[in-house]
Amino acid sequence: QVQLQQSGAELVKPGSSVKISCKASGYTFTSYDMHWIKQQPGNGLEWIGWIYPGNGNTKYNQKFNGKATLTADKSSSTAYMQLSSLTSEDSAVYFCARPLPGYNPNWFAYWGQGTLVTVSS
């Protein structure tokens, strides 16, 4: 079965960077986009972007250009998101999500458990 296992919670200092991971299993990693979504405490969902691990192509929400960098390692079936120049506004839970097969690639049928990033000095 499809599983997305994310890395653990991070406590990071303002101005630093953090890289979180999403290890995929149960399907061919290179065949589906991997999306990333942000959720601030008590708030709604914000789409960050996607990466297609098959060829490394990416697409970002303009709002996250320069903030988020998406990469993927085919050998370990793991997607990564690096967040840079962190501020308190980046404190959130970050989810990876995979689309529903055979349909609109923006329907997120599989989700990781989320990674909490806390930015604090």
Next chain:
Amino acid sequence: DIQMTQSPASLSASLGETVTIECLASEDIYDILAWYQQKPGKSPQLLIYDASSLHTGVPSRFSGSGSGTQYSLKINSLQPEDFASYYCQNGLSAPNTFGAGTKLELK
């Protein structure tokens, strides 16, 4: 960007009741809309896609409808496990945008 306006922001209902959540898109999204359920501390779960198609395993008491800019999620005969937050999502064009959510609480 397409804006998604959800209403109400919160809703209080009893077991067995029927409730409806609305989602208004800032432009026509041609039924390219999904609904998600999220429980506290958990990941969102896909309920409905393409405005009215029920995702595998989702109970039939959930239904979606609408067209153009106006969409709704209806939950018939509320069960204890239905008390959660619900989000609509535009899937027509990037960036994918979500509604602000509706928190459904037990009265």
